[in-house]
Amino acid sequence: MKRTFPRSIAAWAFVFSLLGTFPSGASTISTEVIVSVPDQVLALVDRGRLIARYPVSTSKFGIGDSAGSYRTPLGTLFVSAKFGDNLPPGAVIKNRVPTGELVTTNAPGRDAIVARVIWLRGMEAQNRGARDRCIYIHGTPEERRIGKPASFGCVRMRSRDVIALYSSVHIGMHVSITQKRISDFIQADDEPSLLARSD
Numbered sequence: 001m002k003r004t005f006p007r008s009i010a011a012w013a014f015v016f017s018l019l020g021t022f023p024s025g026a027s028t029i030s031t032e033v034i035v036s037v038p039d040q041v042l043a044l045v046d047r048g049r050l051i052a053r054y055p056v057s058t059s060k061f062g063i064g065d066s067a068g069s070y071r072t073p074l075g076t077l078f079v080s081a082k083f084g085d086n087l088p089p090g091a092v093i094k095n096r097v098p099t100g101e102l103v104t105t106n107a108p109g110r111d112a113i114v115a116r117v118i119w120l121r122g123m124e125a126q127n128r129g130a131r132d133r134c135i136y137i138h139g140t141p142e143e144r145r146i147g148k149p150a151s152f153g154c155v156r157m158r159s160r161d162v163i164a165l166y167s168s169v170h171i172g173m174h175v176s177i178t179q180k181r182i183s184d185f186i187q188a189d190d191e192p193s194l195l196a197r198s199d
Contacts, residue, residue: 041055115139135154139163
């Protein structure tokens with residue numbers, strides 16, 4: 001009897017959810033990524049419990065999803081692909097392929113994508129152009145700008161932070177980009193521990 005396998009990313013995420021397991025090193029099915037635009041913070045949250053948080057940089061042009069706007073889309077998206085396995089901090093990635101170049105932190109005149117790429121696909125009308133616009137969560141050498149809007153639409157992170165995040169996210173994981181505060185997603189009795197902080 002011929003076996004058939006799901007081909008789409010969403011289908012694989014559904015299969016993993018039925019099995020109750022994900023590839024080694026990934027988070028649980030209930031874990032999601034929250035990106036707060038007003039806080040300029042990305043958090044890993046599991047049923048109201050803060051797992052980790054990192055300072056980020058969203059678009060300096062504001063929020064939106066129209067082509068050529070260079071804005072960061074709002075709403076629910078999901079991780080559609082990941083690139084950069086085992087690359088060192090500062091490794092340059094162009095068109096989702098490592099170039100072999102290493103860029104130092106805050107190198108003058110360098111605004112490359114570095115370390116890791118987490119490619120997002122929109123799930124709603126307000127962010128349906130995200131994948132075609134190549135909206136990523138990625139590392140940046142411009143770490144001095146992290147914590148304030150400075151990107152061209154993507155969610156930028158420090159190299160060490162995106163490397164840590166990369167090992168915790170799986171294909172199909174939901175990513176919510178929101179104008180709410182991170183505190184709105186955390187249970188009141190769940191005080192962030194030192195281990196959950198990365199800022």
